[in-house]
Amino acid sequence: MRAISGLWRWRHNPLRRATDLAEAWLAVAALLAVLVAAPVAGAVVGGLAQDALQESVRQQRSSRHLVTATVLAELGRAPLDADPEAAAGREPRTRVQADWTAPDGTARSGAVTAALDAPRPGDRFALWTDRQGRPAARPLDSATATTHAVLAGFGAALVSIGLVETVRRLIVWHMVRRRYARLEQAWIRVGPDWGRAGTGC
Structure with missing residues (x-):
């Protein structure tokens, strides 16, 4: 004006x-x-x-799968949050040795980050993987x-x-x-x- x-x-x-x-x-x-x-x-x-x-979002949803993993042993606290955008980013994150079944049915195991405060052998948690069963970040959500x-x-x-x-x-x-x-x-x-x-x- x-x-x-x-x-x-x-x-x-x-x-x-x-x-x-x-x-x-x-x-x-x-x-x-x-x-x-x-x-x-x-x-x-x-x-x-x-x-x-x-x-x-569509590509990640089609290429990533949510599976259930089982804790074998605790490896310690995760130094960095692997998924800062997820709501679980504010939850405790712990490195564990775990095994899980890939989407193609093959057995997998390895060190992954779990949203568990005090994991014990036998505890189960959700894990995102790619088509080959390798650990992957949570897919981006639409919101x-x-x-x-x-x-x-x-x-x-x-x-x-x-x-x-x-x-x-x-x-x-x-x-x-x-x-x-x-x-x-x-x-x-x-x-x-x-x-x-x-x-x-």
Whole structure:
């Protein structure tokens, strides 16, 4: 709104310079660009991210399987959470030696991370595996994918606003430099006669 009020103020002002009016029109153009570019960029990037992430959700759901594993021995606390996006990420995580049956029916065993506080031999827990029965991360869920897509859209909108404002500021900076250069040239032309009696009369 300041840009529009500034444009109105400069319309018939006798002190108005051409660059003042140009700056006001530039501010209006930047405002319109932000109002158009930010929502469009956000919607496009968010939509593309949503499509890609939902496709990833479908692929992960089809390629990962939930099986039941049995604890053979505890190996100690897991140093890092293997699945930070899952709700189970806030649960205790312990490294255990376990065995399980792969989706193809073959027996598997190995060291895996279990959501168990004090695992004992014989305890059972859910384990995500790939088609070959190797331990895999929990598949991305649809709600998390949508959240990431929305964040990507907001990020794109903010970046577009920043780009428009950066371009506006660069143009204004260039205009101000040209204005000062013209002022300096005018001063050089009249400077030698400044203050002399009878000059310019």
